[in-house]
Amino acid sequence: MPTTPATAAHSSSNGTAEAIMLELVDENGTTIGTAEKLSAHQPPGRLHRAFSVFLFDERGRLLLQRRALGKYHSPGVWSNTCCGHPYPGEAPFAAAARRTHEELGVSPSLLAEAGTVRYNHPDPASGLVEQEFNHLFVGMVQDRLRPDPEEVGETAFVTAEELAERHAEAPFSAWFMTVLDAARPAIRELTGPSAGW
Numbered sequence: 001m002p003t004t005p006a007t008a009a010h011s012s013s014n015g016t017a018e019a020i021m022l023e024l025v026d027e028n029g030t031t032i033g034t035a036e037k038l039s040a041h042q043p044p045g046r047l048h049r050a051f052s053v054f055l056f057d058e059r060g061r062l063l064l065q066r067r068a069l070g071k072y073h074s075p076g077v078w079s080n081t082c083c084g085h086p087y088p089g090e091a092p093f094a095a096a097a098r099r100t101h102e103e104l105g106v107s108p109s110l111l112a113e114a115g116t117v118r119y120n121h122p123d124p125a126s127g128l129v130e131q132e133f134n135h136l137f138v139g140m141v142q143d144r145l146r147p148d149p150e151e152v153g154e155t156a157f158v159t160a161e162e163l164a165e166r167h168a169e170a171p172f173s174a175w176f177m178t179v180l181d182a183a184r185p186a187i188r189e190l191t192g193p194s195a196g197w
Helices: 092-104 159-167 174-189
Strands: 022-024 031-036 047-054 060-065 081-084 110-121 129-140 150-159
Touching: 047 092, 047 159, 047 174, 060 092, 060 159, 081 110, 092 110, 092 129, 110 174, 129 174, 150 159
Parallel strands: 047 129
Antiparallel strands: 022 031, 022 047, 047 060, 047 081, 060 150, 110 129
16 A cells, blocks of 8 residues: 555554544544544544445445454444545545555455435444444455455345345444445435436
């Protein structure tokens, strides 16, 4: 991965992990400060910038990922293609592209902004809280996936009908339906009416 000002500030030359900082925002999405990632998710949560990506194949199927079991937040549950947080000063679009490549080993062949959504979702399993101002992105993926096993436990391409069945049977992230519903207009525009989204 190329080094950018944002990624250079968050990698250590001696291999030790540095604290990951998030952008705190107000209700309009204006940056008002920073906070360490875990502390921003402690109850009651602090409103911070995030992103969610929905990638589709040429058949209009959505790429889902099951979060790796080792993740501190929402391990082992299914969620959208990719989600995360921009580094302070990093554009949400750049963060979405960066994180998709880091987690899934693939770059979207198309990625477009799909609006924003603000939500407050406590996660009963971990006790953490998602207070997020979330930037949504939709796009296409054509290359073979190479998921990082520390981030992704499993992937699946699903139709809208298959997603409904899976959602009824398997655990999904607390934020999944909120971000999916907010992105639906852009998803329908991307995939066309016959895909059923």
